[in-house]
Amino acid sequence: MGKAAKRPNVIVFFTDQQRWDTTGVHGNPLGLTPNFDRMAALGTHAAYTFTCQPVCGPARSSVQTGLYATEAGCFTNGIPLPEGSRTLAHYFGEAGYDTAYIGKWHLACTRTSPVPVEKRGGYDYWLAADALEHTSDAYKTVLYNNDNEPVELPGYRADALTDAAIRYIGSRRDADAPFYLFLSYLEPHHQNHRDDYPAPDVYRGHYTGRYVPPDLAALGGNAHQHLDGYYGMVRRLDEALGRLNDAIKSLGLAEDTILAFTSDHACHFKTRNAEYKRSCHESSIRVPMAFSGPGFDGGGTLRELVSLVDLPPTLLDAAGIPVPESMQGRSVVPLLNGKRADWPQEVFVQISESQVGRAIRTKRWKYSVTAPGRDPIRDAGAAEYVEEFLYDLEADPYELNNLVDKASHEPVRSQLRERLLARMAAAGEPVPLIRFLPPVVSGQLRINPEDIY
Structure with a gap:
């Protein structure tokens, strides 16, 4: 495929456990997300976006397959993506894309062991860990490469993954084939082994007592203990988003690259049950989502209710790849063209584990x-x-x-x-x-x- 006719590159910037109201466009007063806010203002902002399953593995199965978690087969954590599952990597790969995955996978159930090739969902380039929360800490990031060799990356964990993504994107600058990259962060998820939200050192204590969303203020939980670190993690993620955009621009790829930002679920800080998600409440299911790049720049704000299961068909549609009839979500691309008549008037959520x-x-x-x-x-x-x-x-x-x-x-x-x-x-x-x-x-x-x- 010649360079002039090349389809757009596609990057998914995927965070973990990020509330929608951490962003400035959703009213957070702390200035945590200037890069996301700019993306939402100049690109397309899906202002009402919700997970279809508020727990890590099931949500990720939906994002990879375009199916609800019960249909994908991964209705709880601890269930690997079934053999033969068709993922975004397969569809992009068959359309001539080079495919890459960096970060947290959570669909192989190998936990701290490397993910074998047959459990990687069809991705070509691999620098990932199944359960990144168990192979890494804030300043010790361990992933596994294509040969399942451990790779320890320097820097704060979100920065380490961003550096890896920029290196990959840079290596694709002069390639004839377009690329599809899924960049999956752990932040702002808690560090499991000590129930902590470890922000970069420079932000520790910076947000203590600054702003508590009304639902958390009313219900207690452990928000007052952890919001400082959580907000610091969100801020560093947004800085990573800015760095990624700067790299795309400096490499001359801005006009040829679609970027999607969203999260797997949100966080209610032990207010609705004994942990952080797995409930029907906004604080568990509502997430940020925005798009930039060809087809999305200047798209404005979508007021329709969008689900994570809509992300896979949206990405394929935006890249000019036919959306499989088997996918249960819908592309938002028609909404940008004013075709709103048959868009669902509700989002559907499945809940497990709690x-x-x-x-x-x-x-x-x-x-x-x-x-x-x-x-x-x-x-x-x-x-x-x-x-x-x-x-x-x-x-x-x-x-x-x-x-x-x-x-x-x-x-x-x-x-x-x-x-x-x-x-x-x-x-x-x-x-x-x-x-x-x-x-x-x-x-x-x-x-x-x-x-x-």
């Missing part, structure tokens, strides 16, 4: 169900669920007032119940029974069905 749960989030409502009799580690789904949460996000954006047992909101629950069942069926799940709450006898809320959106 519960066997399902949820939908519309523009106004959050509705969630759980299967208390099922094992959240062993059971992918259930035949019967009970209603657990209903939030009116218009009146209660921080989800502090659960309306699921309010008689006044039975019509809302009824409509959302049917929509959740439809989304479960569309995702390939058997249609379950969702148990009603006790009958409503008075005080029903009259509501226009359109208000459900």
Whole structure:
């Protein structure tokens, strides 16, 4: 393929456990993300983006395959991507791209051991670790190369991965084939073995007591202990984003490179359960997302509800590669061209490990169900669920007032119940029974069905 006709390069900048409201465009007052904010302002900002599964491995299986986690087969951590799975690396590779993966994989279940070739999802260039949180620390980054040799990279961990990515991009400058690079950070995920959020030394203590999001301020947890480090990690990630963009520009690749930024899930700092995610709440499922480069520059702000499962078809579509009919997400590219009529009016979320749960989030409502009799580690789904949460996000954006047992909101629950069942069926799940709450006898809320959106 000649250079003039070459398809765009594609880079995914993927963070771990990053809340949407760490960014300036979502109201954070600390100035943590000037590079992301610029990307959102000058490129395309998907302002309402949500994970489809708020835990690392399952979310990553969806991002690699374009399938919901139950369909991909990885509905909890600890389940490797099944042999024969088709990933973004396969689709890009078959279209003539060189493919590369740098950072955290979390889909091989080798934990601290190298990932064998057959478990790398089809990627050509490999500099990664399955569970980066267990092979590295903030200032000790150990990855494995194509030959499964350990490689210790210097610097703060986010910087080490960024340096590796810049070296790879630089090596592709004069190549005839375009490249697709998935750059997967651990930050701002906690350091597991000591339950700490280790920021770069220069930012330690810098954000103590500076800003606590309202949901965390109201609910406690351990946010006051960890937000300082978490924010420092976010700031360094944003600096890494800036460095990556500078490298792309200096190499003359800016006009030929699509860059996508997002995260696998968010973080609620032990406010909603005993750990950091695995719940239906915004603080667990809502993430930042923006795009830049050809086809996305000047795209403005998308107000539609976007899911992580929409990322794979979006990247393929933007690169001019046919989107497989098997993918369960949708490309956002048509939204940039004003084709909004059939875009889903809710996002669908599967929850595991803390519960066997399902949820939908519309523009106004959050509705969630759980299967208390099922094992959240062993059971992918259930035949019967009970209603657990209903939030009116218009009146209660921080989800502090659960309306699921309010008689006044039975019509809302009824409509959302049917929509959740439809989304479960569309995702390939058997249609379950969702148990009603006790009958409503008075005080029903009259509501226009359109208000459900």
